[in-house]
Structures are given as C-alpha cells and as structure tokens.
Amino acid sequence: MTAPHAPRITPTRLSDGRELLYFDDPGTPPRTPVADRRGLTHRAAPGELRYDELSGDWVAVAAHRQSRTHLPPAEACPLCPTTASNASEIPEPDYDVVVFENRFPSLGPDTAVVSPTLPWGHTVPAVGRCEVVSFTASHTGSFAQLPYERARTVVEAWAHRTAALSALPGVRQVFPFENRGAEIGVTLHHPHGQIYAYPYVTPRAAQLGAAARRFYDEAGGRATLLGTLLDRERAAGERVVLEGAHFTAYVPFAARWPLEVHLVPHRHVADFSALAGEEKDELADAYLTLLRGLDALYPTPTPYIAAWHQAPLEAALRPASRFHLQLTSPRRAADKLKFLAGSEAAMGAFINDTTPEQVAARLRDALSGAPAVRAATGKAPA
Incomplete structure (x- = not known):
C-alpha cells in the first residue's frame, strides 16, 4: 500500500479579506504566508439572483464581471506568483497549487439559504461561492502537462474544497470545472480551473438527478x-477507452459532443471527498492520461470543458447520484468546431457530427501511443 498523499495546506487572507489556501506538494517545508501588498480595500458588490418562472431556473446577474481581467499578457497575469513588477492575486514568489475566492465572483461572497422560487420583479443577492484553482505557478502549459504528483495535489485540493464548501450555509451543489482554450471562452491563459458553490441545484444537475432518482x-x-450504464459500457467494450482498478473512461452511447468522455468510479461515491486514497491515486493518473490523449488527436491543443459532476446536497437526489467526470470538446475536426445553434441552443436537442464508436477508437489509438503517466496506469482495451 502506498503512503497517503497529504499536501501541506496553508490558509491566509488577501488584503480585501478573501480567503486563499496554498496546497503544497507533500514533503515541502512549512510556508509562512507573505502578506498581500496591494492594499485592496473592498470586495466587489454581490450580483443578484432572479427566478425565471417560465423555465423554473435561477439566473445569476453579475454585471460587475464586465470589468474582470481579460487575457492579460504574461507579465500582468493575476495567477502568476507576485514579482516586483506584478503584484498578483498570489502574494508568494512561488507555489504549487493555490485556491482562492474569485475577485469577480458570479456568486457570493456571502452564503445563505434562498427560497425555492421568487415572485416576478423581485431579486435577492447572488449568494454562494466562486473559487479559482491555479494548478501551477507556471504561466504556460496545461493540466495535461503537470507531473503526476502535482495532479495528485490538485485532486486533494478538489476534495478539500468540496467538503468545506458543502458545509457552508445554503450551498446545494458544489461544481469543480475547468474551461480550457480560447475557443471555450477562457479569460486567462494561465492553467487554472474554478469551483462554484451554488445556492440552488443547477438545471443540468437537476435533470440528471431526477433521472437517477427514478431509476x-x-x-x-x-x-x-x-452504475448500470457503466456496467453496460464495460461489458460492450467498444466505447471504453481506459479501464483501471477503480475507474473506467468511455465515450457514452448517446454522446452529445463531437468529443465526449465520461470517467466513472466503479464504486458508488457522491463526490471527491468520499474517494479513498487509492481511488484518488488512480483518478489523477487516469485524468492526466485522458487529457494527453485528447491533445494527441490533433496537431494543436484541444479545447475542452472538464465538468466534475458531484451529487447535489439535496436529500432526494444525493443517494442516487454518482460522482463522475464529463469531459467534452466542441472540436469536430482539426479546423472545425461545433457551435450550439438553433436545435441545441434553443431546444436543447443535440445533433452529433461524429459517432461515439469512431471517437472511442481514435482515443484508444491516441492513448496507446502516449507514455504511461505512472506505473499504475490502467490498461487501454485492445
């Protein structure tokens, strides 16, 4: 049995009161946090929540985000370590992984319980929490290029924040995710992801949760x-791209996107914080392998959304909802993207330009030619 991966966690506060936590790789010396020298005096005013009676969905209105940093040059990046010429969001001269409250949040900074609905014409503050997860101090590269130990530290950061955010008043869903690539709409090139703690169950999570509960x-x-779909995909085999002792990755039978892979644990768990140590070990390995395979499909890096689906904090939905990753990309060819137009954007009726079986075969080929992340990498089926 391998030793548990235990990063050193050091909490601190930025000058405007936002929380920041350093997650340093195991074995690093203790950190004495450097003070934020920017002298920020106040936080952005919260946005507002509006309830759409037509659809039954909540909408967050966050006009203050119009002024957020947009694709700055490397020397002005807010996620790089602070230097004499760039006082960034991270006061330290170096770090491994860092998590902090977003300076321009869609939700928060306060958390509270919101009512199930709201009358037309009424608003409430956009309570909740939005955090940024910076995967590395390096401005260039991507998650796929992280060494295994660093990716494993990120997994621990996701688990830590899932548990902490789930305990906040009024939080009903915790969603870690990464938007990668200008085609997806990223506003910072620095490798990073985000975590949203919603005061409501999002429409997609509610839809998946309701189907899971009925079954x-x-x-x-x-x-x-x-769990049943996972068993079917593993038995069929033609869409499986990676299989390990604890996780299997497959292109789903009814994939919506040109590139879509689901990474599902063999054991029924609700979220990151419920994973055992050996499951986290394999998860970091499998995720790195999948991302490297995705990038090997074309001559240039593939844009993607990595959506970590966790069970909502809702008594009716949580027992039936299983933690898993949905990794999707709009890239349908080296020089073509799928845009969500009339059928998809207006009706939510997806039309896929690729077949899941062909995509799975291409991903298996890409993975077979990539070096193993570590010795325990799961096997790709023949």
Whole structure:
C-alpha cells in the first residue's frame, strides 16, 4: 500500500479579506504566508439572483464581471506568483497549487439559504461561492502537462474544497470545472480551473438527478443509473477507452459532443471527498492520461470543458447520484468546431457530427501511443 498523499495546506487572507489556501506538494517545508501588498480595500458588490418562472431556473446577474481581467499578457497575469513588477492575486514568489475566492465572483461572497422560487420583479443577492484553482505557478502549459504528483495535489485540493464548501450555509451543489482554450471562452491563459458553490441545484444537475432518482426508486434502491450504464459500457467494450482498478473512461452511447468522455468510479461515491486514497491515486493518473490523449488527436491543443459532476446536497437526489467526470470538446475536426445553434441552443436537442464508436477508437489509438503517466496506469482495451 502506498503512503497517503497529504499536501501541506496553508490558509491566509488577501488584503480585501478573501480567503486563499496554498496546497503544497507533500514533503515541502512549512510556508509562512507573505502578506498581500496591494492594499485592496473592498470586495466587489454581490450580483443578484432572479427566478425565471417560465423555465423554473435561477439566473445569476453579475454585471460587475464586465470589468474582470481579460487575457492579460504574461507579465500582468493575476495567477502568476507576485514579482516586483506584478503584484498578483498570489502574494508568494512561488507555489504549487493555490485556491482562492474569485475577485469577480458570479456568486457570493456571502452564503445563505434562498427560497425555492421568487415572485416576478423581485431579486435577492447572488449568494454562494466562486473559487479559482491555479494548478501551477507556471504561466504556460496545461493540466495535461503537470507531473503526476502535482495532479495528485490538485485532486486533494478538489476534495478539500468540496467538503468545506458543502458545509457552508445554503450551498446545494458544489461544481469543480475547468474551461480550457480560447475557443471555450477562457479569460486567462494561465492553467487554472474554478469551483462554484451554488445556492440552488443547477438545471443540468437537476435533470440528471431526477433521472437517477427514478431509476434508483424503480430498482428498490439496489442499483443506480450511472452504475448500470457503466456496467453496460464495460461489458460492450467498444466505447471504453481506459479501464483501471477503480475507474473506467468511455465515450457514452448517446454522446452529445463531437468529443465526449465520461470517467466513472466503479464504486458508488457522491463526490471527491468520499474517494479513498487509492481511488484518488488512480483518478489523477487516469485524468492526466485522458487529457494527453485528447491533445494527441490533433496537431494543436484541444479545447475542452472538464465538468466534475458531484451529487447535489439535496436529500432526494444525493443517494442516487454518482460522482463522475464529463469531459467534452466542441472540436469536430482539426479546423472545425461545433457551435450550439438553433436545435441545441434553443431546444436543447443535440445533433452529433461524429459517432461515439469512431471517437472511442481514435482515443484508444491516441492513448496507446502516449507514455504511461505512472506505473499504475490502467490498461487501454485492445
């Protein structure tokens, strides 16, 4: 059995009161936090929540985000370590992984319970929490290029923040994610992701949760929908791209996107914080492998959204909802992207330009030619 991966966690505060936590790789010396020398005096005013009676969805209005930093040059990057010429969001001269409250949040900074609905014409403050996760002090590169130990530290950061945010008043869903690539709409090139703690269950999570709950109830609580789909995909094999002791990655039978891979644990767990040490070990390995395979498909890096689906903090939905990754890209060819137009954007009715079986075969080929992340990398099926 390997030793547990235990990063050194050092909390501090930025000059405007926002929380910041350093997650240093195991074995690093203790850190005495450097003070934020920018002298920020106040935080952005919160946005507002509005309830759309037509759809039953909440909408966050965050006009203050119009002034957020947009694709700055490397010498002015807010996620690089602070230097004499660039006082950034991270006061230290170096770091491994860092998590901090977003300076321009869509939700928060306060957390509170919101009512199930709101009358037309009324608003409430956009409570919740938005955090930034910077994967590395290096301005260039991507998550796929992280060494295994650093990726494993990021997994621990996701687990830590999931547990902490889930305990805040009114939080009903915690969503870690990464937008990668200008085609996706990133505003910073520095390798990073985000975590949103919503005061409501998002529409997509509610849809998935309701389907999972119906299946769970019909099975008398003896089976879950995602667990059953995982078993079917593993038995069929043609869409499986990576299989390990604890996780399997596959292109789903009814994939919506030109590139779509689901990474699902073999054990039913609700979120990052419920994973055991050996599961986190394999997860870091499998995720790095998938991202490197995705980038090997074309001559240039592939844009993607990495969406970590965690069980909502809702008593009715949580027992049936299984933690998993949905990794998607709009890239349908080396020089073509899929845009969500009439059918998809207006009706939510997806039309895929690729077949899941062909995509899975291409990903298996890409993975077979890539070097192993570490010795315990799961096997790719023949």
